[in-house]
Amino acid sequence: MKGVLFNVIEDVVTEALSADAWDDVVDSSGVTGAYTSLGNYPDGDLTRIVIATAAAAGLSEDATVRLSGRAGFKHLMRRAPHLLEGLDDWKAVLTSLDSIIHPEVLKIYPDADVPRFEIVADGDALIVTYTSKRDLCVLADGLMLGCGDSFGVELSVEHLTCTNKGGASCTMRVAEDG
Ligand code: HEM
The missing domain is CATH 3.90.1520.10 (H-NOX domain)
Structure with a gap:
């Protein structure tokens, strides 16, 4: 790590x-x-x-x-503020994790071992599939909540399936609260 x-x-x-x-x-x-x-x-x-x-x-x-x-x-953002430039809301951040944010992280830290995030829209929510040998979906959950905070939005993260609980993958439903 x-x-x-x-x-x-x-x-x-x-x-x-x-x-x-x-x-x-x-x-x-x-x-x-x-x-x-x-x-x-x-x-x-x-x-x-x-x-x-x-x-x-x-x-x-x-x-x-x-x-x-x-x-x-x-x-984390304080250390790499340019990574969120042009990303105007929490959905843009999450949908850019695999295409922009973590690839940029790999330029700063070439030997980093970043997790993968697959994002699919579900109405107003996003279904996030997290893949990593580290099984740190709870850290991802917290980072996503913090991402919401940074845009002044209270998010809820519901764990639908979890590799820590015997699931084949880690999927979370992320939505604005209320
Ligand atoms: C909502 C946004 C983000 C989420 C959900 C997220 C999620 C995660 C998680 C869960 C890990 C732990 C490692 C793993 O699971 O295998 C991780 C690793 C990491 N992330 Fe992100 N991340 C986000 C944004 C960022 C940003 C903005 C940066 C930029 C500084 C960043 C830099 C890193 C680095 C450096 C690692 C360490 C990889 C390693 O130890 O090799 N992440 N990320």
């Missing part, structure tokens, strides 16, 4: 809890905490950090990952 994602989680923990809380998370999870944005680090570090952060915040692991994505979206 690219260091930039660990940098974003550090931003979120520091903002939501404190800088000391991040130091405590690093200490208690037994990771080095020295993440450079371009470096690659074990996926297991993310799991350990999530477990320690969940304990510190009093949240479940899923809620911690989802919140990290939701609150992390703006921190």
Whole structure:
């Protein structure tokens, strides 16, 4: 996993809890905490950090990952603001993930291993199929909620099928709330 994602989680923990809380998370999870944005680090570090952060915040692991994505979206965008240029709403962002956003990410981080997103319209909603060996659909869920926030829109994400629950794929229905 690219260091930039660990940098974003550090931003979120520091903002939501404190800088000391991040130091405590690093200490208690037994990771080095020295993440450079371009470096690659074990996926297991993310799991350990999530477990320690969940304990510190009093949240479940899923809620911690989802919140990290939701609150992390703006921190991720801060690092590459040009990626959203010309994308005027959340649907444009999601439908550009595979064609523009993650391909651009691969230019910045050539050895990144980005997930795949297939998007199909369903009335006013989008059906999003997420594919990755990392099974981080909950992180994708949170990033999509954060994407909605960045356009001032409250989204709902319903998990229809999930590889973490024995499904053959991860599909989510994403729609504007209310
Ligand atoms: C709503 C928008 C986005 C969603 C739903 C999304 C989703 C994800 C997810 C779930 C991962 C975790 C890895 C995996 O699942 O295999 C990931 C990885 C990544 N994404 Fe995105 N992403 C979004 C936008 C962006 C943007 C705007 C950037 C630009 C900075 C970005 C950069 C990355 C990077 C660098 C990785 C790490 C890949 C690696 O570790 O090798 N993503 N993305």
